[in-house]
Amino acid sequence: MNHDRSRALYDRALSVLAGGVNSSVRATKPYPFFIQRGDGAHVIDADGNRYLDYVMGYGPLLYGHSVPEEIQAAIQSHASAGPMYGAPTEIEVEHAEFVSRHVPSVEMIRFVNSGTEATVSAVRLARGYTGRDKIVIMQGGYHGAQESTLVEGSAEHPKPSTAGIPESFAQHTIPVPFNDTEAIEQVFSEHGSDIAGVLVEPILANMGIVMPVDGYHETLRSLCDDHGSLLIFDEVITGFRVGGLGCAQSRFGVTPDVTTFGKIIGGGFPVGAIGGRSEIIEQFTPAGPVFQSGTFSGHPVTMAAGLSYLEYAAENNVYSHINDLGSQLRTGLSEIVADQAPTYTVVGTDSMFKTIFTRDGAPDPDGHCSGGCQQNSDCSRFAHCPKTGADVSRAETDRWERIFWHEMKDRGIFLTANQFESQFVSYAHTKADIEQTLEAYKEAL
Incomplete structure (x- = not known):
């Protein structure tokens, strides 16, 4: 070549x-x-x-x-109407309604512009909702280019995984090995009252694709329930790819409190989203005290692409x-x-x-x-x-x-x-x- x-x-x-x-x-x-x-x-x-x-x-x-003609037509229709408006559009509501009908954890959703932005917002939301600071992540998991999760090491000795992140930031993050039930139980035994949430990919999808061992996600769900922490599934990759329209959480039969999305939910355009129980998602401003905003959030062309992507999947094989x-x-x-x-x-x-x-x-x-x-x-x-x-x-x-x-x-x-x-x-x-x-x-x- x-x-x-x-x-x-x-x-x-x-x-x-x-x-x-x-x-x-x-x-x-x-x-x-x-x-x-x-x-x-x-x-x-x-x-x-x-x-x-x-x-x-x-x-x-x-x-x-x-893409199929129906999807291309939806994209072109919204692109030709105008690039963006700085105001709500009907297609945002329609897309949110579709996702909430199909994904078990989602009663309400906030659209953003990338998977990283979704996980950043989810971490802030967990801290704001619980009043706690610590976030548990999986060693080898990836949740975008953000300070709270670019952390490596052990639960006892966390440290930034890149230059540019203060050591003090990493002290609020607890890395544990994926699929290690004993390790996560020990972390909750020691820090349970300080843990705002557990952020986990249902499948480690940026680390060679590692499936969960039987019962692991059920253990996370139980520990979060017992200690008042939020279980956050990062479905940026698995969302609307694993488990069909119900996402990986429906495949594994475990419902998180919050789910982050990206990739397919935007039909190939820049996108992210945070979904979950209404009482949690409503903590975002303007309904609640956790600030979240974005100029391009809910972009009409992205919303049209994402909704038509999912509708076509629902109506075809x-x-x-x-x-x-x-x-x-x-x-x-x-x-x-x-x-x-x-x-x-x-x-x-x-x-x-x-x-x-x-x-x-x-x-x-x-x-x-x-x-x-x-x-x-x-x-x-x-x-x-x-x-x-x-x-x-x-x-x-x-x-x-x-x-x-x-x-x-x-x-x-x-x-x-x-x-x-x-x-x-x-x-x-x-x-x-x-x-x-x-x-x-x-x-x-």
């Missing part, structure tokens, strides 16, 4: 953009390819190279790059199609891995997937979760599958980034550039695309 134009564009970008990009994960080595346009399940770069896309904008593109393709892909990957790299672990659910280059595997590969790790205690690989973010970090992450990603790119497959972020199947993908992808994995592995 020729990448001369992408290389030239990156050279220009380095002079005017920090690191040559506007989001760190796009800075692939030695330089990223620049996208010119999308076409269904494919992207075409600045040099005319065509790739089968499983990044899907890091999750928002449920329908790929060519969208989730059945993409989940079936996701299952075919993970099953095929499991077979390839068992034959060529038996220590590796295939993970994912619904339309999400990833292959983690784990270093240890079961001595007998038979009897494993063929459709991706589900943390099944009866599975022969159960002791070897990643349970925490640290488990994923111990995988062969350099091998993915330095070798495997490039091998797949050279075969026309666009994957997320490191071991950690999720990959996605869209409504635009076909069975032939899955077969092509599996052949590429066979060759690259």
